[in-house]
Amino acid sequence: MNWLTTVLFTILFYSVFDLFVKLASGKINDNLGATIMNMVAFLVTLIWLVIRNYSGEHLSFTKPGIIYAVLAGIFVGLASIFFIRMFALGINLSVGVPLVRVGMIVLGSFFGVLILKDGINLKYIVGFLFSVIGLYLIITAK
Numbered sequence: 001m002n003w004l005t006t007v008l009f010t011i012l013f014y015s016v017f018d019l020f021v022k023l024a025s026g027k028i029n030d031n032l033g034a035t036i037m038n039m040v041a042f043l044v045t046l047i048w049l050v051i052r053n054y055s056g057e058h059l060s061f062t063k064p065g066i067i068y069a070v071l072a073g074i075f076v077g078l079a080s081i082f083f084i085r086m087f088a089l090g091i092n093l094s095v096g097v098p099l100v101r102v103g104m105i106v107l108g109s110f111f112g113v114l115i116l117k118d119g120i121n122l123k124y125i126v127g128f129l130f131s132v133i134g135l136y137l138i139i140t141a142k
Contacts, residue, residue: 027089034080
């Protein structure tokens with residue numbers, strides 16, 4: 001599977017995830033909903049891990065890799081709680097998802113450039129500015 005196919009599956013799965021989070025919000029306690037989502041996600045990824053392991057994929061890891069994975073898990077848990085809470089507070093899917101996802105692009109860009117020293121060029125800066133402008137337009141659309 002090439003990177004573009006992987007990207008398309010990721011977009012599909014996150015979009016369907018967003019839809020179901022919105023549908024669940026207000027119908028389940030935020031913390032319980034996030035717990036169920038993350039427990040089910042754990043089971044799905046565990047099954048995937050076992051299948052991949054039995055198909056011959058080597059499970060390589062380093063100590064920093066484990067530490068970063070644990071930290072990422074902490075933050076995905078927190079993000080899940082706040083994501084479902086955001087929808088429970090009444091934000092529309094068509095507003096909440098772009099705000100979160102484009103906000104992630106903006107913050108992720110800062111992390112990449114400032115912490116990981118990712119390179120930037122004029123085209124990147126223009127795209128980044130369009131993202132910031134898009135956030136502003138979405139926030140002020142009401």
